[in-house]
Amino acid sequence: MLHIADKIFQSRLFLGTGKFGSLQLMQHAIEASGSELVTVALKRVDLADHSDNLLQHIPQSQAALLPNTSGARDAKEAIFAAQIGREAMETNWVKLEIHPDPKYLIPDPIETLKAAEELVKQGFVVLPYIHADPVLCKRLEEVGVAAVMPLGAPIGSNKGVLTKEFLSIIIEQSRVPVIVDAGLGAPSHAAFAMELGADAVLVNTAIAVATDPVGMAQAFKLAVEAGRKAYEAELAAVSTVAQPSSPLTSFLRNEGV
């Protein structure tokens, strides 16, 4: 089971709520995924209206809300947004997203670290979305974030785990859970991230834009479970050299070991 801050998760699949063709479809996909944590962009929610349509379609008995600060360009905006989100959604959890670049939505490491430090001081459970940068992950860990969320590939790109080498270092070094976020375009990508040892993955585009989002949500659920099981069972080491039928060192056997 996965522990983040004060919560325990059976499911290691987290979901995003953007891009769905309808809120009903989103709801059914969340239900099918078994996810227990879904992220919601503050900018999409009518914060003054407690009967907001988007929030109404999130099965909150199943999945907790993780407000995100998508749209913020610097630490100041993100902190302000997080505070508004805490009031409106009644949770001190926040997915910290600061991407000043609207083209590739690459997170700003400097502003993210600044905002994370301040938000932790203010009592938030901070999950920062970041590049797969091992040093940044350690710096964030030091300021007290609850987990780190390095990207697999540019957000929405469906390109898979392109940052594999760096994720491996992060997973090896991290003392907080590592959630691979962004770029996972197929269940096999999610399974691969879990096999690497990620604690969880976050998926949005690949499910929301699928022809059958509910079916795809189920597929991701199974893939994440399979990947985790494989990690726990320990994958057999991959051999990088062939085993020749006449070993090169066989001549030494005559002497005994």
Place this chain on the structure above:
Amino acid sequence: MFHELFQNHNWDAVKSSIYQKTAKDVESALTKNDRSLEDFKAFVSPAAAHYLEEMATLSQAITQKRFGKTIQLYIPLYLSNECQNICTYCAFSMDNKIPRRTLSPGEIYMEAEVIKSMGYEHVLLVTGEASKIVGVEFLEQAIRQLKPHFANISMEVQPLEQEDYQRLIKEGLYAVLVYQETYHQDVYRNYHPKGKKSNFQYRLDTPDRLGRAGIHKIGLGTLIGLEDWRTEAFFTGLHLQYLEQHYWKTKYSLSFPRLRPISTKDAVDGTIETQQFYMKDRELLQLICAYRLFNEQVELSLSTREEPYFRDHVIPLGITSLSAGSKTNPGGYIVEPQALEQFEISDERSAFEMVKVIERQGYEAVWKDWERCYAT
């Protein structure tokens, strides 16, 4: 500033290079992942007309990957029809003898209430160019007044100075739309003979001033029907590419307002002539797809100038935002609905009806996609 790059490009040379693109060029452009301006030329060329289905298929997939199955809704709010420019195609042109009207704060509030009740959270403020009546102070006041009522405020008004934009951004302005109308300098001069707008270069460099002011979004476009649309598209693409490189924190959107065909009967021989640069529906679709294949992240917006039939069918092919239930006259929603409109609306359906249409296509209509706290 963009004019320096612009000066290195000759209209006629660009046009001739577009018209020389071949089927092979289009096929090669279709297979690429990262597409250049040369590929974009192929997509807007006559040769690409035979590849419209392939272009639409790709455009749909790319748009869904980036924007999901969603359509953002916005609505214009005309604040004034005062104008000191002569633009020969515009109903608000200074030489048109129409009653001029600028909404008072009370009237702005009444109009805002109506569009709020339709569900809108994203509003586009529109005025003519009359700096003494609808100058920066007026706009600042309007934004200040409307900010508590809308999540997202954009405007389409006369070009301003960088400092003016900074002032308005501080008040909560999110985006500015500033259409070049045409990138052909001589044609521009003919259509804009008088007023501040006659300064081609000042208008051309307006997006640079906006970028330097740190605006969140800039809208570009040309008025289709003034000159060859394919060449206009190239210059729009060039402008977009330049701006993305220079102002990387800003988002961009494109619009393609299309003049309606005016058929004139020749007085002598009775032949029917359609205006020279009229754009067909299939050509507009080609342009929409071409923009999308060239640039995955640019927002593409379609107004109520277009007919319902066309609008409904292009929703899933690359468009990301729509207006609906629009009025293009100051006071048009409730204060003075009978006043002359800037342009005639072709799609009269209400926002509610449009949402139903969007849903029938398997898309979600998004009313709110911004939070005021980001616009500080």
